[in-house]
Amino acid sequence: MLKPPDFSDEALWKQRFRTPKILWAQLAAAEPQRGLVCTNASGVNQLYAWSVATQQLRQLTTHPEGKSRGQIAANGRYVFYLEDQQGNELGHYVRVPFAGGKPQDLTPTLPPYASTSLSEARSGRLLGLIAADATGFQLYLLDQTSDDQLAPPRLLWRSPALCGGLTFSADGTVVVVATTERTGTRAFSLLAWETASGKLICELYEDDTSFSPIGFSPLAGDQRLLVTSDRSGFNRPVLWQPASGAVVELPLADVPGELDVWDWSADGSQLLLCAVQQACYRLLTYSFVTQQAQPLHQPQGTFGSGQFTASGEVLVTFSNADQPFHLLALQPKTQETRTVLAAGSAPPGRPWRSVTFPSLDGVAIQAWLALPDSEPPFPTILHAHGGPTSVTTEVFAPGCQVWLDHGFAWLSVNYRGSTTFGREFERAIWGQLGHLEVEDLVAARHWLVAQGLAQTDAIFLTGGSYGGYLTLQTLGKYPDLWAGGMADVAIADWFLMYEDQAETMRGTQRSLFGGTPQEKPEAHRAASPITYAEQVTAPILVIQGRHDTRCPARQMQVYEAKLRSLGKAIDVHWFDAGHVMGHNEQNLRDQETRLRFVYQVLQQPQR
Known part of the structure; x- marks a missing residue:
C-alpha cells in the first residue's frame, strides 16, 4: 500500500541518510599504529587521521563538497589527496602532516591535471603519479629523502592511451603501470621500468587478456608482483616477475x-x-x-x-x-x-534478496530485490548502478530504503557490463554501449510484471552516473514502459561529453567505444540519449553537478534544451559540486526532490 510522503525531519529515511559511517580505513604500511579513515561523521565525507592505539580520529580535511579519496604515507607521517576546486577532480596532489597542518603541493610546476593514480614505494624513497591532461597521460616520479624532502617531479613516460594501476616494488627500484596502449579497449597490459635509469624492462601482454597490478611483495629485494588476469574468463591472481617475465599461477x-x-x-x-x-x-x-x-x-x-x-x-x-x-x-x-x-x-530496513531472470536474448541477469511490508503489486523503482564496470551488492542503502518505507518495491539490476559475472558478461557492451544494458533493464521490468510484483503504470527508472545514463537511454529507446525516470550526474550526449570531460574520462570513453567520437560516430550516436529525445514520453528528473568533469554540465544543458523544445517534461536540478557529493544534507535534499517528483507523477492522469 502506497503511503503518503513523509518529509518530516524525524522521518526514518532521513535518519538513515544522516547516520555516520566508516567508508574506508587504511593502515600505514611501515607504521601500523597510524591510519587514515574516511567518514561522514561531520555530515560530509572527510579524511581523518586515525590513532590505532587509542581509536581516536582527528579531522584533516574540511572541504565543503567533501573529500572521499586519499592515502597515508608508508611511514605514517603524511596524508596525500588531490586538491581540486569544488569537487571538479582537477588540480594537484598535496600532502598534509598526520598531526595536521597546511597542504603542501607535490607538483607546483605542473599544470592542473586529473588523476586517480598516486603510489608510494614502501621504502618511502619514491612517489609516483599519473597526471592526465589534454596532451594525454604522464607518469611522474618524485624522489624523496629520509627526512621527507621531495625533489621536483621527473617525467618517466607519457601515452595518449588510458593508464592507471601505478605500483612500486618495496624498495622502489621498479615501477609498473597498466595501460590500454596495446589494445585500444578496456583490456590492459602492464609495463615495468627501472626507476633509476628509466629503462623499460618488461611488458606483460597477451591477446584478449586484461591485467591489473595489485602490489609487489612487501619484502625488500623481492620483485614478485601480484597481478589479476582475466585469461580464464574471471579475474584471478597470478605472480609476475618483471625482471624475468615469468608468470606463475596460484x-x-x-x-x-x-x-x-x-x-x-x-x-x-x-x-x-x-x-x-x-x-x-x-x-x-x-x-x-x-x-x-x-x-x-x-x-x-x-x-x-x-x-x-x-x-x-x-x-x-x-x-x-x-x-x-x-x-x-x-x-x-x-x-x-x-x-x-x-x-x-540506523533505523532497521527491509531485507534484500538475490533474484535471476532471463534478458531479452535469454542471458541470465542477476538483481537485488527488496519489497515493502504490504501486498503486491507495488509502484516500483528500477535501479541501475554506475560504472559500468561496477556491481550492486547487498549494502546499507538509504536511497533504497526510503522507497520501501513509502510502499514501493525496489530492484537493482546487475546489467551486462557489470563485474563479478565473468569476462564475457563484462565485455559484452564494449563498442555498443546503451544496447544490451537497456535490454537487461527492460527484461527486469517484464520479470517484475510477470511475477505480479510491479504496478505496470507506476514503474520508475533511476540511477547515477552510468546508471543515470542508462535511465535516459532506456526512457528514449523504450518510451512506453515507464512512468518516469530520475537520473543523477548522467550522460546525455557522448559527443559533447568527449569535448568537455577530463582526460582520464576521455581515455575511458575511447577504451569503451574502441575509438573517439570522430573515429566511431555511429556507435556514439546510437549510444547517446539525445538521439532518442523525440521518442521520450515519460517525465524526467535530472540532478547534476555544475563542476562535474566526468559528466560535464554542457551536454546536460543541451539535452534539457532539446527536450524542452520538443515539449517534453524535464526538470534539471543543479548542485555546486562535481561528480561525487559526499554531503549528508545535500544527499537528503536530493532524495526529497526525487520523492516529490514521483508522487507528483503518480497524481497526474495516466497518459
Missing part, C-alpha cells in the same frame, strides 16, 4: 568467481583474498607455505576493503542492508569478530 582453481587480492602480509607469507561470485562476497587467506586457501569466518554482506594487522587480525570495512559501513577485525584462528570503528545507529 593454485586457487577451487575458489569460484572473481578473485581479488586485497593485501599481502608484512612477512610475505600470506595473502588476503576477496572472492565475489554473483555479487556475493567471500573472504579467504592464502598461505604460500601450504599453498592453500582458508575461508574466514565472516558476516554476510558487502566488504569494501581489507588488510592484515601486525597482530595477525584482518581489518575489513563491512555493510549489509541493515548496517552502514563500519570497521571490523576478523580473527582467522579463533573466528572471533570485533568492531574496531563503529558506525552510527
